[in-house]
Amino acid sequence: MTGTPARQDGTRPAPPGRSTTTLPKAHLHLHFTGSMRPATLLELADRHGVRLPAALRSQEMVNLSPDERGWFRFQRLYDAARNCVRTAEDMQRLVLEAAADDAAEGSRWLELQVDPTSYAVHVGGITPALEIVLDAARTASAVTGAEVAVVVAASRIRHPLDARALARLAARYAGSGPGTVVGFGLSNDERRGSTADFAPAFAIARRAGLASLPHSGELLGPDHVRETLRALHPDRLGHGVRSGEDPALLAELVAAGVALEVCPASNVSLGVYPSMADVPLRRLVAAGAQVALGADDPLLFGPRLAAQYRSAREDHGFDDAALAALARGSISASRAPEATKRRLLAEVDDWLARPGEGAQGR
Template sequence: MNQNVNVPKAELHCHIEGAAPTNLVKRLAGRHGVDVSEVIDSKGKYVWSDFTSFLKAYDVASSVFKVPADYALLAETYFRMMAAEGAIYGEITISPDHAQAAGLSYRSYVEGLAAGIERAKTETAIEGRMIAIGIRHFGSASVERVVKEVVANPHPLVTGFGLAGDERSGHPANFSRAFRIAADAGLGTTAHAGEFGGPDSVIAAMEFLRVKRIGHGVRAIEDRDLVARLVDEEIVLEVCPGSNVALGVYSHLRFHPVNILRKEGVKITLNSDDPPYFGTTLGKEYTSVADTFGWSFEDQMAVTRTAIEAAFCDTATKKRLLVRLDSANRQDGDS
């Protein structure tokens, strides 16, 4: 029997604009007069066929979020959905560049999202934090501008800085200054690597950006020495199996390296990335991986523990989350 519903879950890698359910996008599109008919079909699914059309659908759907209240609704909706699946913690990746395109200041964007996170917490007790990202294919000056804005406008729920966008564009060395600024300001750091780029992109992110977490990172499996290094340096991978299969990085979940990486001793977490685009949720990620690779309740609990220990939140919050996790473990042992 799958005990997934009893497993407290935690997520470290989800793009908040990419987590927007189509019914919410259609509702706000109607309110703001945005045509989304080309990117949402009659069955309420996002329309895309390859990475380029995925990015187009993503940008069109993101354009319906115009004011802080829209972002508050998005964050509240997503965190409530996660909590309904048993999640106790979530970090969302936020994109100041998307907010700017919508005509919002960084501060208004963050305040809107924070209001939604707080509303969800009041109702469900889920904890949430935000990781602001720079887009690497916009260039190093753009990424540095974003990190400076984040540091100049501190918010208690913005606790991390990351690098996203096309990992084949721009060497990590170009962004080392931005990551130094983030680290000096006390922000946790992570970077997308080892998804469409190979093991070299993971090595470069570790060496030039000094990150302790890697977004995706699964193609490290192609380099045995790198796998050993990930274990030695206790680098945490934010693995998104459903996303990798949907985007064709692997043809089927059973060929995905998440299980081998875990068996080798790499610290892995499970994440949904852009859930409605890839037909997934955080709960589905736990279920599908556990079913495919025969993970036990204890295995899934260990994945959540890794995520909480690697989370970009304060020590007191981590301790509270670990108490909740241990309590679920005891309850399962009693049942």
Template sequence: MLSSSGGPLRTPTARDVRLLPKAHLHLHFTGSMRPGTLLELADKYGVRLPDALTSGRPPKLRATDERGWFRFQRLYDTARSCLREPDDIRRLVREAAEEDVRDGSRWLEIQVDPTSYAPLLGGLTPALEIILDAVDSASRETGLGMRVVVAANRMKHPLDARTLARLAVRYADRGIVGFGLSNDERRGMARDFDRAFAIAREGGLLAAPHGGELSGPASIRSCLDDLDAARIGHGVRAAEDPRLLSRLADRQITCEVCPASNVALGVYDKEGDVPLRTLFDAGVPLALGADDPLLFGSRLAAQYEIARREHGFSDAELAELARQSVRGSAAPEQVRRGLLADIDAWLTGTSVPTARDEAAPRDRADLPDPA
């Protein structure tokens, strides 16, 4: 519903989206860091941060051209260089979990390329084990269900991705649930990574590559055709192709849409331009995500506020977005059932338990621990 000025109306009975139980399926590892934590770690290791990371405001980014993407990647790499010891990893993961719990997340699948941390953490396998141990500890401490999506880098050789896929499968019983493909989708064709994704899928991992953000619908079709994607990281450019929208809806392929990120990187000029309503009305399942809060300035609940404020989503529709995030996750069935029931309770005004409530031993039985 629109106001007389043309903007969406916010009803006075709107429920608090921070209390809406939801799953978070698109959060990058370094990008989840608190700005204050980055400043402390940079001081600890003598890392000189650029002004864009110290101003207290999200940096101005526009990654729709090569220069803009390079600047974004340089800022991300600078932040990552401040993660040097196992304690830094543990702190980042615990704080990311705390932030998600505060925003109503009850299940988080955090995405990481462990090769980026391997040089300072004793190698690829030790780095992954440190990350998985940190995720397990944070999950126990906060009550948040947490798992890992291991992501290959499009900018590296496909053989490196195969190595990473084999390692991810090897540690599937330690909390790895998916295999992704990140970095600039305009470089590194999805089809070049088909064998890595075949290894991951054969090992029981969910295929969740990035596509349809900086590149158009063809990028999404390649993820579907060449990588047999079960989820698409972003996927918003599907709105440009009605046939592709129908395909995603028919196959119920979840798109991990990150509205604030899309605007910050220049994919769309303003939040109201992100085609949330187009995707939702076409029947494409959506899972709102924060992407890289460190660089984009907003976390999970803010994405739901964008849907409400800029796209006129009602509470019932926000609840459906939360349900879609749960259905698109790799959470065990009993966890899904509990979350879906609690989403219904949010909508009807019934008391909804928090992730911290569920951290009690009697409730943790519903959340199988990684072996």
């Protein structure tokens, strides 16, 4: 990278290289409603007579404050989008389109996160809601080029007993391949509820062989991550990015093999960091953390998965070898079957072995 001007932090931008779109990878942090195409949202809103807030009709990346007021606005927008998903056909469409969009960006394994409670009222209960998503995941896996598994997520703003019910439901459909439930999560505002109160639900999920995948360490800092580690014993952390503020905590995560689902566009939209360049991606990787980049809710936050990898190159100076290492981390941290992991890791090696593609390789 000689000859390229250094940034203020001493790093140099990586030169244009191989395509981040063709880089094989796994996508481990994508929410069901948040995966929706903007055009699909507008079509469903018109079909069901839902009046959307102007921010959703503008199709621009939202910019929020990192406080409860900002989260309230985010939740209001998310709920408005979710209110447009009214039928089994709508739900199936979201899964198929999410998988197709991921496949077009090089994602070969997708773990799509869904709270079936949110859609149960329209399809006859949480069990039919989950089965609709699982059936669509199997279809998408067969036709799109991206294999799709499901993470069932409870919400921090609901009672912990609701989380136990969801954990039992997730356990009934536990598996390791496409169209199965591979993990159990906990989402929504980290500042709400007591993390320890959700421990019984995560224990139910772990006994069924499901990965423990709670959100932590985006809106709140290292203390909340520590609480999550002790109470929920995560395999991965949804976000976890603020663990970089505490070297001792970060070292603990690395030693425990807890992967971080880092979603840079989400961090910026929610006001956690002022720009993609300020996300401490290089610090996390330098400390040895296993990082899986994710898009979180591209309907609201804008960039999809490949753009997160482009940011690693353009904003943090990652070269092709470093991007390949990120992709390997996403695959290794996934709940894909071992044979699938071996195949995808070999595809990453093949990508890296190709000649560089120059400026067109973005």
